[in-house]
Amino acid sequence: MNQDRPHILCVDDEPRVLEGLKLHLHRHYEVHTAAGGPQALELIQNEERSFAVVLSDMRMPEMDGAAFLSQVRQRLPDTVRMLLTGQADIESTIAAVNEGQIFRFLTKPCPPKTLLAAFEAATEQHRLITAERVLLEQTLRGTIKTLTDILALANPTAFGRANRIRRHATDLAKQLGIGQDWWQLDVAAMLSQLSCITLPPDTLDKLYQGGVLSEAEQAMVKRLPAMTSQLLSGIPRLDPVIAILNHQDSPYQFDSKALDWPRLGGHILHIAGDFDTLINHGYSAETTLNILQTRIGQYDPTMLAAFAIIRNPNTARRNAIKEISILTLKPGMVLAEDIRSAGGALLSARGHEITDSFLTRLYNFQASLQKSTVKVLSPSE
Numbered sequence: 001m002n003q004d005r006p007h008i009l010c011v012d013d014e015p016r017v018l019e020g021l022k023l024h025l026h027r028h029y030e031v032h033t034a035a036g037g038p039q040a041l042e043l044i045q046n047e048e049r050s051f052a053v054v055l056s057d058m059r060m061p062e063m064d065g066a067a068f069l070s071q072v073r074q075r076l077p078d079t080v081r082m083l084l085t086g087q088a089d090i091e092s093t094i095a096a097v098n099e100g101q102i103f104r105f106l107t108k109p110c111p112p113k114t115l116l117a118a119f120e121a122a123t124e125q126h127r128l129i130t131a132e133r134v135l136l137e138q139t140l141r142g143t144i145k146t147l148t149d150i151l152a153l154a155n156p157t158a159f160g161r162a163n164r165i166r167r168h169a170t171d172l173a174k175q176l177g178i179g180q181d182w183w184q185l186d187v188a189a190m191l192s193q194l195s196c197i198t199l200p201p202d203t204l205d206k207l208y209q210g211g212v213l214s215e216a217e218q219a220m221v222k223r224l225p226a227m228t229s230q231l232l233s234g235i236p237r238l239d240p241v242i243a244i245l246n247h248q249d250s251p252y253q254f255d256s257k258a259l260d261w262p263r264l265g266g267h268i269l270h271i272a273g274d275f276d277t278l279i280n281h282g283y284s285a286e287t288t289l290n291i292l293q294t295r296i297g298q299y300d301p302t303m304l305a306a307f308a309i310i311r312n313p314n315t316a317r318r319n320a321i322k323e324i325s326i327l328t329l330k331p332g333m334v335l336a337e338d339i340r341s342a343g344g345a346l347l348s349a350r351g352h353e354i355t356d357s358f359l360t361r362l363y364n365f366q367a368s369l370q371k372s373t374v375k376v377l378s379p380s381e
Contacts, residue, residue: 005030006052006123011040011068012084013060017108021055024112025119029053037063041071045257051079052126053119055106058085073101078129080122082106137183140237148190149357151197152348157204158196160335160349161276165189167334167351168272168311175306178259185265188244192269195227210281244269254302271299271307285313323375326362329354336375342368 007030010021018033025031032051034040037060044051054072058065069081081101086108103125104118152159166189173185196204203217213221228245232238240262247266254264271292278288289308292299321336331354339348339362347365348358362369 006126007032007049008053008055008119008123009034009040009043009051010055011035011037011060011065012057014057017057017084021115024115028116029119029123036060037065037068037071040068041075044072044075050076053080053082053122055082055084055119058083069102078126078133080126080129082118082122084108084110136237141183141187144187144190149355151194152352153358153361155197155204156346156348156352157201157208158193160338160352161208161280162190162193163334163353164276164351165192165269165272168275168307169268171310172268172272172303172307175310176254176303177256178264182265184240184244184261185268187238188241188265189269189272191228191232191241192245192248192273194231195224198224198227208277208280210277248273251297252300252303254300267300267303271303275307275311285311321375321377323373326366326369326372326374329359329362329374329376331356331359334377336377339374340370341365342370344370 009032011034012018013036022031034043056065056068065083072081080103082104083102084106103122169185169189206213229242232242243262244265247263248270250263250266252263252267275288333354335350335352338350340346
């Protein structure tokens with residue numbers, strides 16, 4: 001099977017139609033077929049790859065083409081969708097356009113020349129959509145990464161926590177089997193502590209280290225999520241990220257076949273954040289997991305069980321901790337302890353991932369550091 005050719009999916013309840021489509025298209029594409037909407041959705045769920053184009057018949061038992069392509073749009077938003085119909089039903093046509101955002105309509109019987117031209121246009125549309133999305137996402141992620149690197153220099157406590165939450169969140173997503181290229185979760189975790197830069201240093205220390213907050217401080221903390229949304233609202237393409245951040249306190253029941261991405265992402269951050277808070281309060285990882293499991297109704301059982309697998313010191317793949325000279329730190333390394341100046345000022349918090357900009361700042365403070373070595377995480381072999 002040629003992996004370089006576009007993968008397409010044809011859906012029709014008539015076997016002869018599927019055979020004809022495959023006959024005309026197999027020289028140019030990797031053709032997959034399904035005899036109905038439910039079978040096609042199961043194929044989409046189980047396939048490791050995405051499809052460049054999906055062509056569906058309109059009138060099928062169990063699920064018509066409009067409903068099926070609407071599901072495809074939700075699950076594979078970059079996939080180009082086309083409809084094949086032998087009926088001139090205007091209401092069905094309108095429904096298909098509105099629900100599935102159809103790229104092209106083809107009528108039965110469809111001449112081979114017309115069929116091939118439609119697929120050529122559809123695969124080109126998919127290429128353009130994918131290229132634009134990748135470019136925009138890379139630009140956006142790079143910009144956000146630079147922003148958080150700068151803010152980490154100004155407020156190492158908050159952004160050390162953001163980095164730890166990010167690793168917990170991405171590891172949990174991978175354990176659940178849903179972490180492939182979910183850039184919105186990664187960015188949401190990186191920005192989850194953004195509004196904490198508005199808190200007074202003493203309040204921030206209390207918040208992260210388990211101190212008792214006054215009523216005024218509690219009010220400030222309650223305003224943080226709304227402030228984060230307000231700060232991010234003017235940045236294009238961040239709506240999915242804002243939705244995740246807004247759902248951190250929303251209840252969620254995990255269902256791998258019907259994922260609500262904003263609520264799922266919010267719940268992942270909720271688990272990751274609560275775990276990090278308890279660890280900062282001095283509890284061991286094992287005790288922290290036990291505490292989370294006693295909070296009945298706060299966390300989805302499936303997701304919490306998956307998190308326990310990756311963070312339980314008795315079952316998880318461990319990270320070795322080694323102490324090295326600060327001069328040998330390299331980008332990508334993760335701090336296992338805080339770095340402080342000789343006067344006790346926090347320069348970088350435990351969990352921070354080393355970047356080039358951070359190393360530049362650290363070298364500037366080299367003569368006034370509390371010590372010349374630091375502990376870093378090193379994945380065990």
